[in-house]
Amino acid sequence: GGTTEPTEAQTALGAMEGSVSLLAWPGYVEDGTNDPEVDWVSAFEDETGCTVTSKTYGTSDEAFSLMKTGDYDVVAASGDASLRLVGAGDVAPVNTDLIPNYEGIFDFLKMQSWNSVDGVSYGIPHGYGANLLMYNTEVVTPAPTSWDVVFDKSSAYKGAVTAYDSPISLADAAVYLMTHQPELGIENPYALDETQLAASVQLFKDQRVNIGEYWSDYLKEVQAFETGDTVVGTTWQVIRNSLAEGTPAEVVLPEEGATGWSDTWMIAANAKSPNCAYAWLDYIASPEANAQATEYFGEAPSNAGACDFTVNPDHCEIFHAGDADYAAQIWYWSTPIAECLDGRTDVKCTDYSDWTTAWQEIKG
């Protein structure tokens, strides 16, 4: 743990400590041990002399509780964890001046609500993507353009609908409700008052009877789409790309828009190796490393220069990297907190623990 007092950002770099410990999504920190061809860590180690140990996590929530152990210097956090980490005082502000590669990052990713607080940067954007809608082209016809296939019209695919297994998914419903029930007045899917949340919950409860399974790891969803156990539901671009050739599935960014994530490399408030941590943040933001990591994981890179280094020359295009319009349709994951993110002051918004309880009850 740490204190809730904001710590000061570092102003200058010191000597490398010789090691750094990272916490990240699977596929963000690859050192060749799993596949000798996939390795961007060794280069960093050679360059800086910082030995990397890493641990992966499966959900943002796991990342949040792991950071509480104080074992990690650096974390790659999605928006639904980052603010909580800041709030809990587990991470420190990041002085972007100490990170030369910060310059190359797409502007629309900088100083956003999920990576900064009160104008203070808490990290470096890594990669981003949208939570898309995937459907089986043979079963789901005509090709959907709206989220209604998984909500109001989901009964047509009873038992073959899927959704991402996390409380943050409630934002998907909120995005849908922004269009379909404007009277609720949802401005930001992460700032829901009790009525708004109740409406989202109801949407999911109605959907629950048609759900085949929820997914939390992408292997599960890949399998389910390949076998046909699941025909429609939320997904990531990378899942679509992993499907076996010939699998009749397509993804779409529905007209209502979508939620998404933009991950941020953050530094622990009481990091044991802050200098190696800064070195890592700079390294992973470099066009080469950023390209390797985001391509391997399957998301858009954050560094504009990365598109020149991807193995697949079309990678940036496939993942809509740098497409500001596309990015504008995405509501990046943010942690819901009691103080409404949309600026309302007349009501109290529901916070993440409310969402968690609601999600458990939806699953039942």
Added chain:
Amino acid sequence: MTVDASAPPTRRAVVPPQRGNIARRGSVFLSRHPRLRLSLLLSAPLFWLGLVYIAALAALLITALWTVDSFTGQISQTWTLDNIVAVLTGSLYQTVTLRTVGVALLVTIIDIVIALPIAFYMAKVASPRAQRILVIAILMPLWASYLVKAYAWRSVLSQGGIFEWLVSPFGGHSPGYGLPATIITLSYLWLPYVILPIYAGLERVPDSLLEASADLGGGTWSTLRLVVLPMIWPAIIAGSIFSFSLSLGDYITVNIVGGANQMLGNLVYTNVGAANNLPLAAAIAFIPILIIFAYLAAVRRTGALNNL
């Protein structure tokens, strides 16, 4: 005994007297103080189990009486019964508890029903050689990782998977992902843990009792019902402790093949992992602890606890 005449009645060789080294003096001392011997034996393990385990459990239960700050994730040590009350009254917890206990019971019953004939065949019918091979065959799958096996079942039970392929000629369907799949997979995972104690229990039933029953006119079923079953009951209970408690706490299998369902383990896991609400998780953990204690208390009399 024709004693060797060449051996003189004065003894053959000199047997040295007992040696008086430290080990020996220790032995002498200890042999006079059985209580000390007992405390030497038990202090290390009791220290371990008491300090590591019981203290940890107690601490966990105390945690259930605290709360957590939802935004910072800090536990604040103010005493409250909120979590306990929430768990006791929340309909979510009741539903999930019922579902979990139901799954665990079904898994246990299925495993016992499957294990009985196999264990019987192994212990009482198969030749010693076949017996040995069968034990190996039962033990080997234990070494394929739990996760790998669970994913394998996911594949088997998927649409167009092997299961469907096997049963469709008979008009059957794969149950798909859901509680039935969970029950099948859990039964599969814990089956060896149930077969082994029952097999050991059957081995301890002397053949002469089975013969005595047949001799008195008991047919196969009478013998099984009246003699074999009551005698291996403790072994069955022992096996059931494995399948029941392992199922009760599982959250991974249900995630993989359970479709949209969740069990008690998921609630605990979500609350500790996702919601970072250890006090609530601890309160939920009370449920399986109570169930297991009740179960252990119920079966203690059968002597099953000596048969695990």
Added chain:
Amino acid sequence: MTGAQPAIRLTGLTKSFGSINAVDGVDLDIVEGEFFSMLGPSGSGKTTVLRLIAGFEQPTSGSIALRGQDVTDRAPFDRDVNTVFQDYALFPHMSVLDNVAYGLRVRGVAKRARHEQARAALDTVRLGGFADRKPSQLSGGQRQRVALARATVVQPKVLLLDEPLGALDLKLREQMQVELKELQRSLGITFIFVTHDQQEALTLSDRIAVFNEGRIEQLGTPAEIYERPASPFVAAFVGTSNIFDDNISQALLGRSGTNSVRPEKISIITENLPLVADRAATGVLAEVIYVGSSTQLIVDLDAGTRVVVLEQNDAHRVTTNGRGARVTVGWNDSDIVALTAPALTSRP
């Protein structure tokens, strides 16, 4: 002991375990109502014969008939014989009463009726007060009687007993022998009794079959077996025997072949008690062993062999001299038993 059909007829009964012929072509008729014993050393096949009759084993060849009916292929629960096992094989999880009532229970007798019959059976073995105990709470002799009650309550035609007294201590064994004999008389059923204790077999049986290596070596009444053993094996196995080979026989008895004389048929001839004996021999008293009711005297005869003499310590016993004394022993020709036909002296 009438009836055209024997209670049990074994015909060419053979049982092999791998290369071992545990039972080797046994032909045997057991008469209805008799107390029949099988006597023999360990491993001679007695238990196997019993298990074949009970149906726990299938014969390799040969057949088994109960009262004229071939039962060779029937399951144990389909045969009208019951067994008292050497280790009793009482069901440990049932009370004594339930153990005894078991045979009735599996025959579908109602609870009340079967408990009544079981209690009656327990009374006959004098265990009326032990109905509610578990077998583990009984002593060896009591267990033995429960096993008897359990086997007899279903009124079998034939009762098989495999060394039922083997695990009991001597005193108890003697007492149970009497009880067994009385039970058999009162029930009037056929007992087939396996033992390796010749004393027990002699005491209890109407007829005895002496087994050796899977075959019947001799079949007869106790007196026939004891007094007229048909082979050196029987003579040595049943009781103590002085066995004389051809040479010694010729010298001592004036007969050829192997012959034997029982120790109790030999007497020490003293001046005080000049018993009439057909033959006499002199020797040195090597050992005097006090056995309570009698004394065993071991005499090294001058003829170069050692004989055992048994003298009862009865009212008229005259104390014999101690070890080392010269003695004369005597016996009658009628007590000499020829164990083999005289060897043919084919040498010139």
Added chain:
Amino acid sequence: MTGAQPAIRLTGLTKSFGSINAVDGVDLDIVEGEFFSMLGPSGSGKTTVLRLIAGFEQPTSGSIALRGQDVTDRAPFDRDVNTVFQDYALFPHMSVLDNVAYGLRVRGVAKRARHEQARAALDTVRLGGFADRKPSQLSGGQRQRVALARATVVQPKVLLLDEPLGALDLKLREQMQVELKELQRSLGITFIFVTHDQQEALTLSDRIAVFNEGRIEQLGTPAEIYERPASPFVAAFVGTSNIFDDNISQALLGRSGTNSVRPEKISIITENLPLVADRAATGVLAEVIYVGSSTQLIVDLDAGTRVVVLEQNDAHRVTTNGRGARVTVGWNDSDIVALTAPALTSRP
């Protein structure tokens, strides 16, 4: 059998298990070099006394001295006695040789030396060729001898034997009795032998202690115990006895109190063999039991009691009439043993 100090002295030895007094105030001196037997029914405390002497149990009260040295508080491995266990307790994972050499090994005797001594010990029990076998590859009698060799190789002053022959079959037991006795003679050490077989005790022992309910009921030589039993218990337990209570004694023997006459001391008086007897009684022959070397006759006397008569089937035996015949039995006054002091007739 000399020496001022007894090999073993038990003083007020008591051992309780919960409320059971397994051993109840036993005082006993065992002389150096004697073959001493403890005889008694199951549960009479024989094994417990042995285990107390060996040190496996601690007495509740009383003391144990070996050659004058108090060893009550010593651990088993600190006492100069060795035990041959009823189940032999051979170490199954060691070869026969290693079993025998074990006692030397734990005393630190070098491998070569201890193997040599162990081989010598095996030779004395005629198992020289079996050194490399595992105990499981031996027969019961062979195991018994290994246990003997193992216990004797460390040259104990006293050897404790707890029913060492109990698990052997009759024929083998008789043979091992002879061997045991010879071993004891040749080693010249004290044997304390536990058995419930009175025949065995009578045959082997220099002295016998008869146990009953944790106490010594009688202590004496075999002949004393058998011929002069001190109590009805001893009379009944050691051999078969005809025991007459006060009433019958007065009528039949003209004595008061409880008295007994051994069956072999009673004879059937026929016209053919009119033996001289001090007293005679008439009765009906109820049962004739053939026991091979002798015949047991059970006679229901007109006086209202039943007596057992043992007649040796010797050369001079005259066949007695069958069951139901009227017979006269006779005995000498000198063969009557008073088991209790005559009851005081305090009634007016």
Added chain:
Amino acid sequence: MRLSRPARGLLAAITAVVLALIYLPLLVVFVNSFSTSQNLTWPPPGFTLEWWAKAFQSEGALDAVLTSLQVALASTAIALVLGTLISIGLQRFEFFGRDAISLLVILPIALPGIVTGIALNNAFRTGLGVQLSILTLIIAHATFCIVTVFNNVIARLRRLGTSLEDASSDLGAGIWTTFRLVTFPQLRSALFAGGLLAFALSFDEIIVTTFTAGSGVKTLPLWILDNLFRPNQAPVVNVIAVVLVLVSILPIYFAQRIAGAEKIVR
């Protein structure tokens, strides 16, 4: 028991069918390890040795196997010592509270792993304030492994009785010598069997491991969990599983050999 031929046949058939069912998923795993599909889909679209090649080059897998071996060996060793001590204490002595202790031993396996996991996690981190590491993991595993050793050893001790130990001390051996030369050799196969089961439990344990392993500690199940979520790794996991099953034949076979040999001796 002499069963009728049809009854034997039926039993044999049931056994065969269940064995087939037991091996069906393993067959799937085996086949998938040669499948060109990366996602364990059935039927496999094609054959490849790529995953086997990758598996044997995968340092991560090798490290994980080594870590698991380390953890399993260490916790088995601890469990062997503690389990033996408890069983001797409980079997060879009479004292008040024996039942409570035997219940205490069973508890870590009887309570669901997640309870044990969060309890220990909480105790280590907040109670004792130590960082999770391979040591905390070993402690946790040893705790629930004790019971398998305990059960095997106490059953053996019960069957063994005290007569061999009596004989040994009668022949002059002190307490330690008796244990070393007589008791321990008699316990060996029970220790082996209990240890094998403990090893297997620890080697495949994931739930407790999740909560008690330190950040740098990756046991095989954790590695597998990670790699199931990583692109292109799922089939490699299958290869590892197949290899483990095959390798496991050896210890099981030896355990059987020892047990079988002892059965004959007894």
